[in-house]
Amino acid sequence: MTRPKIVILGAGYGGLITSKSLEKLLKSGEADVTLINKHDYHYLTTQLIKTGAGTAADRQIALSIPELINSSKTHFLKAAVSTVDIKKQEVHLEDGNTVPYDYLLIALGFEVDTFGVPGVKENAFEIRSFRSSKAIYHHIIKQFNLYKEDHDPSRLTFVVAGGGFTGIEMLGELADGLPKLCKQHDIPFEKIRIVAVEAAPSVIPFFPKQSILYTTLVLEKRNIELITGRKMLECTPEKIRLENNIDIPTRTLIWSCGVKGNTIVQNWGLPIEKGKIPVDACLRVKNMKNVFSIGDCSLFMKDEKNALPPTAQVALQQAPVCAKNIVATLRGETLKPFEYHHKGSVASLGLMAAVGKVGNFRLSGLFGAFMKQVIEARYLFNLGGPALIIKQHFGVSREPV
Numbered sequence: 001m002t003r004p005k006i007v008i009l010g011a012g013y014g015g016l017i018t019s020k021s022l023e024k025l026l027k028s029g030e031a032d033v034t035l036i037n038k039h040d041y042h043y044l045t046t047q048l049i050k051t052g053a054g055t056a057a058d059r060q061i062a063l064s065i066p067e068l069i070n071s072s073k074t075h076f077l078k079a080a081v082s083t084v085d086i087k088k089q090e091v092h093l094e095d096g097n098t099v100p101y102d103y104l105l106i107a108l109g110f111e112v113d114t115f116g117v118p119g120v121k122e123n124a125f126e127i128r129s130f131r132s133s134k135a136i137y138h139h140i141i142k143q144f145n146l147y148k149e150d151h152d153p154s155r156l157t158f159v160v161a162g163g164g165f166t167g168i169e170m171l172g173e174l175a176d177g178l179p180k181l182c183k184q185h186d187i188p189f190e191k192i193r194i195v196a197v198e199a200a201p202s203v204i205p206f207f208p209k210q211s212i213l214y215t216t217l218v219l220e221k222r223n224i225e226l227i228t229g230r231k232m233l234e235c236t237p238e239k240i241r242l243e244n245n246i247d248i249p250t251r252t253l254i255w256s257c258g259v260k261g262n263t264i265v266q267n268w269g270l271p272i273e274k275g276k277i278p279v280d281a282c283l284r285v286k287n288m289k290n291v292f293s294i295g296d297c298s299l300f301m302k303d304e305k306n307a308l309p310p311t312a313q314v315a316l317q318q319a320p321v322c323a324k325n326i327v328a329t330l331r332g333e334t335l336k337p338f339e340y341h342h343k344g345s346v347a348s349l350g351l352m353a354a355v356g357k358v359g360n361f362r363l364s365g366l367f368g369a370f371m372k373q374v375i376e377a378r379y380l381f382n383l384g385g386p387a388l389i390i391k392q393h394f395g396v397s398r399e400p401v
């Protein structure tokens with residue numbers, strides 16, 4: 001008798017932790033597990049801002065997947081998924097190969113939402129993947145080199161659109177990273193402009209007033225120009241245009257205004273709601289028994305009106321429950337409903353400051369920054385124990401491909 005085939009699409013937070021959980025839950029020979037991901041590394045999405053600003057080594061952000069999994073229990077396939085044939089139970093890959101499945105998990109993450117703002121898709125940079133973030137870093141260096149030739153100040157103007165959590169984290173990293181990069185490339189730092197553009201009246205508008213004031217103060221102290229209450233209308237390779245015909249000459253727009261589910265899943269014959277795959281309480285795609293979905297590409301309703309947000313915290317809590325439910329389905333046992341417990345959120349403002357809330361405690365300053373490091377270290381510890389934390393900090397750097 002052939003073994004049941006479990007196929008996991010995406011080795012982000014959701015997919016990778018599900019495969020690690022399955023390694024523990026499945027008995028020897030009970031099922032074949034295949035994990036498929038575009039690249040052979042797992043990137044720490046929550047830290048991609050550091051790759052963009054050059055404040056972390058590549059090895060700290062992009063971790064080799066074969067080194068994170070138990071290859072005797074999980075078969076890793078480096079490949080890009082193109083479609084899934086739900087009727088035939090087959091995954092089709094861009095390289096032309098086909099992978100059959102009995103149980104499927106779709107954990108393909110997010111895409112950046114440009115909200116149709118003209119020129120953003122063509123000209124702006126995204127903090128989406130390791131590669132897209134590394135492109136920001138390479139572009140900064142390129143602008144430095146070109147500035148030495150033409151002395152065009154727009155080359156030294158770096159704009160972040162979106163003052164939510166990701167936007168303020170990017171601003172903090174730029175404020176940390178640019179002085180060092182300027183020194184290395186012989187660029188006068190006093191000529192650098194870091195500009196934040198936010199349509200709402202303040203940055204992190206969804207946060208309590210004290211957190212907003214603190215964040216504004218920290219960013220302004222770091223010489224970041226905050227332009228709030230103004231929508232960005234257009235982006236060209238040489239400038240951005242805001243409401244009231246305000247132009248900011250710049251060659252670098254980092255777009256951080258929101259995300260949507262990975263659009264690749266839209267034409268697979270799956271139910272789609274609000275651009276995502278709706279799942280039931282047990283994380284199964286609605287009306288399907290053998291297809292599961294978690295993380296940013298899925299839509300989990302926490303009550304009748306509200307869906308869970310697209311966060312690593314949600315994906316990481318869903319993953320072990322999803323693994324248990326895949327195994328329960330395979331064994332004909334009862335599935336467990338997923339319950340989300342919000343633990344809080346912390347956004348860094350560079351290495352030495354952060355803002356957020358954990359439980360009932362409002363965090364800021366150095367202590368907030370310390371807590372942010374603890375949260376990131378905890379994830380690494382769960383993924384690969386103390387050895388991974390040591391390796392990530394002291395290992396040899398390698399440029400992922």
Ligand code: FAD
Nearest residue numbers: 010012013014038045046080081109295296310311312313
């Ligand atoms: P992802 O982590 O995006 O993983 C998807 C995987 O699928 C990737 O490995 C990708 O390469 C792969 N993939 C995609 N398409 C294909 C394909 N066609 N074929 C094969 N593989 C494919 N959340 C928090 O909770 N706390 C934070 O502090 C926080 N900070 C953030 C900071 C930044 C800068 C960003 C961008 C996000 C942050 N988030 C945070 C959100 C969090 O990172 C996401 O919610 C999380 O990554 C979602 O996990 P996922 O497993 O659904 O998808």
